[in-house]
Amino acid sequence: MAEQLGLIAQTLRNWVKAAERGRLNHKARKVSEEQMELSRLRAENAGLKMENEILKKRRRTLQCSSISSMPFNVIHPERKL
Numbered sequence: 001m002a003e004q005l006g007l008i009a010q011t012l013r014n015w016v017k018a019a020e021r022g023r024l025n026h027k028a029r030k031v032s033e034e035q036m037e038l039s040r041l042r043a044e045n046a047g048l049k050m051e052n053e054i055l056k057k058r059r060r061t062l063q064c065s066s067i068s069s070m071p072f073n074v075i076h077p078e079r080k081l
Contacts, residue, residue, distance in 0.1 A: 006036045008043050 001012065031039075 006033075006040050008040070 003009075
């Protein structure tokens, strides 16, 4: 349902809980479609940034482990053992 409204699921849950408790602010300003889209895109961007950081850390971990398992002469071919 939240997706159909262009909202984050947690935002919709918060609104439902507030309405059930009678604490929903009726004086809240109206949100335009552009503002809702901007909010959705910001949330999506934050999620993508987090995924990107996880992938970067994973790549660094894999690179370190593959380098440590390489023979010395592959890492430093100019040096002789």
